[in-house]
Amino acid sequence: MLYFKWKKNKAAGPDKIPIEFYQTCWDIIKSDIIELFEDFHTGNLPVSRLNYGVITLLPKVQDAAKIQQFRPICLLNCLYKWITKTLTLILEKLADKLILKTQSAFLKGRNIMNSVMALHEILHETKRNKEVGVVLKLDFEKSI
Secondary structure, X not given: OHHHHOOXXXXXXXXXXXXXXXXXXXHHHHHHHHHHHHHHHHOOOOHHHOXXXXXXXXXXXXXXXXXXXXXXXXXEOHHHHHXXXXXXXXXXXXXXXXXXXXXXXXXXXXXXXXXXXXXXXXXXXHXXXXXXXXXXOOOOOOOO
């Protein structure tokens, strides 16, 4: 079972229920969890009750003073993480068929360096053929 592989002693989400509760009490709560997943699958689960989190900042360095020295994290309820992880495992099997090969990052088995190498090759060929072109690089770090 997926939930038994999760690391213990992690921060609980807004509901304050840690994964150890589900692991320890599985025999008692198993039918309720299965019913919850069935309700999700049929669209009868009000997901808005599960998909909220508490955002907090963790310092990247000691004595952090600037916003760039913090890393935001979002604490989510275990049930929500459980549902999303289950969906992720299902979608991973379909991702290669649904997502173009040109999407080279953020998918298992693909590497962002493939795009970097492709750009290098395009620039090289453009220069070699004495063609004119434009390169646009977008930096999303400060877009918010």
